[in-house]
Amino acid sequence: MASIIVSAKERGIAGCHTCGQAVKMQNYAQIECPRCGAEVHYRKYDSINRAWAFLIAAFIMYIPANTEPMMHTTSLGNTSADTILEGVIYFLSHGDWPLALVIFSASVMLPLLKMIAIAYVLISVQRGSVSRKTEKTNLYKLAEILGKWSMLDIFVVGLMAGLVQLGALTTIAPGPACIAFAAVVILTMFAEMAFDPKLIWDQVDK
Amino acid sequence: MSSIKTIAQSDILFVCHECDALQRVPAVEPGHDAICIRCKSRLFRNPKGGIDKPLALVIAVMIMFIVANIHPIMDLTIVGVKLSTTITGAAYVFWQSGSPELAAIVWLPSVLVPGLIIAGLCYVLFSIRFQLNWPYTKPILVLIDRLLPWGMMDVFLLGILVSMVKLADLADIIIGLGFYTFVIAVVLYAATIASLEPHTLWESLQDQSGKQNEFENG
Ligand SMILES: [Zn+2]
Ligand SMILES: [Zn+2]
DSSP states (O other), X not given: OGGGOEEGGGGTEEEOTTTOOEEEOTTOSEEEXXXXXXXXXXXXXXXXXXXXXXXXXXXXXXXXXXXXXXXXXXXXXXXXXEOHHHHHHHHHHTTOHHHHHHHIIIIIIHHHHHXXXXXXXXXXXXXXXXXXXXXXXXXXXXXXXXXXXXXXXXXXXXXXXXXXXXXXXXXXXXXXXXXXXXXXXXXXXXHHHHSXXXXXXXXXXX | OOSOOOTTTSOEEEEOTTTOEEEEEOOOOTTEEEEOTTTOOEXXXXXXXXXHHHHHHHHHHHHHHHHXXXXXXXXXXXXXXXXXXXXXXXXXXXXXXXXXXXXXXXXIIIIIHHHHHHHHHHHHHHHHHTTOOOTTHHHHHHHXXXXXXXXXXXXXXXXXXXXXXXXXXXXXXXXXXXXXXXXXXXXXXXXXXXXXXXXXXXXXXXXXXXXXXXXXXX
16 A cells, blocks of 8 residues: 555655645756746755754753743832743642643643654654654644744733733833743744655655 | 646645645545545645635624724723723833834734735635636735744734733723624634635636646646
8 A cells, every 4th residue: 555655756746835736846956836936846945954953943042931030020119020930830829720731831831842843753854764654744733733822921921011011000021031932932933844744754664 | 637627626636745645636525625645634625615605704804803903902900090902002012111022023923914814815815706816816825825824813812811810910800892803803713714725725816817737647
């Protein structure tokens, strides 16, 4: 069964990433899609190196995102600075564990799991692994779908700062972790977009 | 074999987006998906309701989105001081208070990107549905494809809910019209995206511009 299936690349055909058109490549590595005008290529350019570069940058930004304060709250002269985890603990101490769980999952676990998932797929492609291709493809797609939910806490801080700043007695200001956090989300999205899942299927038994 | 085939009508040569498997895909009935023979990813779907359904939905999204953006999402009363603001208003305060880059990070995926996607889809779907042959439909559809991952209204909605819980300690909150319409916009936006199949849109655009399918025999 599996031996009947051929990759489009072996037949000189590439699928357009934008409109899905099957395009005959005519000895070119890259041509313009006859249907939508976007660039068509067999595989994304320098996929593995670019994905690693974005991923390593994201890993680095993940550290200040978690250790630096996310939000400075000034109320009646008292200023408090909270990191993501302190925010989670605040909700837990108020017995609001569903909210604590949502924020912990979206802000702490999800970016970490997404980075680990992309790293795992990258390493397995570099090692020429031929096993569990479908599972790796699904893992990659899952990381693609869920990644954006890590923006949650940035939106919360943004909204609260924007809403409360209007009042005089309490001010909420964003901390340095906000930018770091946004960088983690954006960089992991770039890493996931740079990676070409077709590389998983290019690995064959030798 | 006829010279033009649509994926909904007859079999066509298809390359899987995820695994590059080349395959002939038989006709898919409305409401069903075509699944890759190798990696089991969805190749495309043939949504029920054709183009009328996403068009109707996207118009509804557009109306809700506009209402949501010009009305306050909540009214806050903090120690007697009453505040109310829109999403863009909150981002603007953020901008003025010395964090323009964060204001942009909040505003772009919650307002500008979804707004562009909604407006672009309205334009393209109108053009296809009524065979208007409006200009720039193709580059707009390419732009929508690039913008889609950066539209985060659903995440933003959860963000509003979390901020409401957090702010409940500091202030009295009255939920505004902007919030209710934003919820509806998020739900309808998801329904619009689910009822759209990019391949079908591209086929319609190709038919309109009178070109034949470049590639028929594999
Ligand atoms: Zn194309
Ligand atoms: Zn596939």
